[in-house]
Amino acid sequence: MTDSAPTHGAAQIERVAHKPIVYRLEQFGLIIVWFLLIAVFGYLKPDTFLTWSNLSTILGSQAVLVVVTLGLIIPLTANDFDLSIAFVMTLSSMLIAVLNVNHGIGIGWAVIAALALGLAIGLINGLLITVFRIHSLIVTLGTGTFLHGLTLWLSDSMTISGISSSLINAVIVDRLFGVPLEFYYAIGLAALVWYVLEYTALGRRILFVGRGREVARLSGINTDRVRVGCLAASGLFGALAGVLYAGTQGAADPVSGVTYQLPAFAAAFLGSTCIAPGRFNPWGATVAVYFLVTGITGLVFLGFSSFIQEMFYGGALVVAVTLSQLVRGRQEQQF
């Protein structure tokens, strides 16, 4: 009956016993590789790549992707996917542009409307998933595509520019230590997510729901409410990313935001191999975003054209998932 269990257990114990060295390597491996990457590109292109203006641009402009990724890891921790988050982002930025530029509504109100919309979309996603018991992949694939269409309709498929400069100033023009403020917003949000996931009962519940939904239910956790909450949070984060995007560009375009979806997944999975290996975690995700962007920027500086971006992100997603499987000891993927 339990003939295979003891040997399996022994192997597991052995793994744990090796924890100190292997675990530290896993924990900081990505950071080490990131610094190596910077060093290599810096050596090859010292005049362009390794300049403060380039680095601060990377830190600032990729804050949007960091926020999308942070939003993504919340439902991922509860074992739900949100494929609509980048579409929420474009819709949110477009709504700000339309309200602010076309209708002359104050930027503050436009931002609030965008955030409310994101939250509402997240709630709808969550309710569809839990009330009708549909897999999150299907629901968010559908709502995401729907929102994309909505964005095109709203904007007449045109880029709308001329967003109030107070938003642009607050996002990218104003700097602290030479780095645009949006970078600090992203770091602040990462800290917030880290705090909630790691140090509150709510965060633990999300993790329990993700890793053992039946155990969580039998332990008295309202699993449906937790899942709806996570998707609402990712909707809100998507909208926040849209606010930053609108501020970064000073405009909203209906399509380019969509290219954030896959990089965010790549970063979320790559991030789950470091800092807290085996778990989706905000610091790992943040490091992963900057690692990926460093790689792409460096390769572009070396003369590759922009096709390298798709190849790099796509490849990174597969490599990241493979790595995270190795970290987990090749257990069956849960999702």
Next chain:
Amino acid sequence: MEASLAGANPRVRAAPALRLWDLSKTFGGQKALDNASLTVAQGEVHGLLGQNGSGKSTLIKVLAGFHAPDQGSRLEIGGVDVALPLAPGAFRKHRMSFVHQHLGLIPSLTVLENLSLGRLAERDAWAINWPAERRAAKRLFAGYDIDLDPDARVADIPAVERALLAIVRAIAEMSGDGGAGAGLLVLDEPTPFLPKRDVDRLFQLIRTFVAKGVSVIFVSHDVDEVMEITDRATVLRDGKVAATIETGAATKSDFIEAIVGRKLAPATPPAPPSARGPSHAMVHNLSGGTIEGFSLDLAAGEVVGVTGLIGSGYDEIPYLIYGAREARGGTLDIGGQGVKLSEIKPRDAIRHGVVLVPADRANAGVIGPLPVADNVTMPTLASRFRRWMLSRRAMIAEAAEMARRFEVRPADPAMNMASLSGGNQQKVVLAKWLQMAPKLILLDEPTQGVDIGARQTVFRHIAGAASAGAAVLCASSDYEQLAAICSRVLIFASGRVVATLEGDEISKEAIAERSLAGAGSRA
């Protein structure tokens, strides 16, 4: 009662369809099978009986190629020596076929798709001709007088037709081309969820096969069914052959005696039936799943066992009371409050002081990839939120203390749950729930897959919680365990209590006897 083995039976003319002998299987020093043997004659329906842990399922798994038996075990099929261990799936080559209790059907697919499942899994097929497949299936069903629509979804057809489908499929796979021929069909408990008249239909089908020369091994807990369908039966007890019985010449009590054995009660005496105190928790008229109109009055400090044969529904009771499974009706009176069981949710149950230790440890008991500390503090998280954050250090210290008290080894709260043994995992689950000082503790197979040492620890903590004033309801098919910890044992058949044992009446044998006898009253 020890009837002689093969050879004395006049039906054994030609070489037996299957002969297993000197069969042993050791799991971690414990013999699950100890020199067991089994001989099935051509065209015979041979029963295989025994209690849980008697070695029945191990024997079947050796035939199916799941388990490699110990050195020296021997197997002959149709008089030809076959080397053991069998590779997984090799049984097909030897014209054997298995139908397990869960039938191996995919409910969301059609009858036809399920019928072709095994064949398509094994061989490649290009350009499947579905109309021809459908005609062949109809012919096959018609040949056995079964009225099955090949395009119906398996989830939508009645339970008995599912069982028939699984059996017909097994026969069809065995004979390759859809017609039955000689071969060996192993039916591993196909009946427990079927009412009597459906069992009759199933038996009819089995007789049709036998008439065509198929031999059958019929594994069951149910003595009445074994007596009805088999020619002979082998009874296993503690991994050894306790008896081989000519069914026609035996009575029901012969069977029960052989299954239960005549050993005296085990060393652990049942808890003294101290005069039952005032009512502490009361279940009234609970219905849900198989269970119909179940009522029970539990006193503080009392440990009540519920048991029966598989399919009798006793194992649903903890989940119904806890709200883990939806009940149709009934109430629970606890702590002076009445709770409607059709509306109760696990978190309400916890609020009322009810806790559940589920049997399915891997999926419902513990979260393997998370550390012990996280698992054990799960239900009390809210109370650990001090000032602005969860005090991780306090949680780990507390988990370490609990692990020590419950003798979890290794007592490292940072270790992943999955790396603990089954026994130690169960101690963590107990610690998790007993820290809540529950009023009513619901247990389902609390020592399943748990080693002897851990079993004692589990028993001690259950007794400890009971003497601290909790009432305990324990569902189990392990009669020895029930005899060791319960002061009252309720025996179920078809969702109702058919017998109650109290105090001195409780023994492993008595429980087994009543459970086996209870099956006769099935409607």
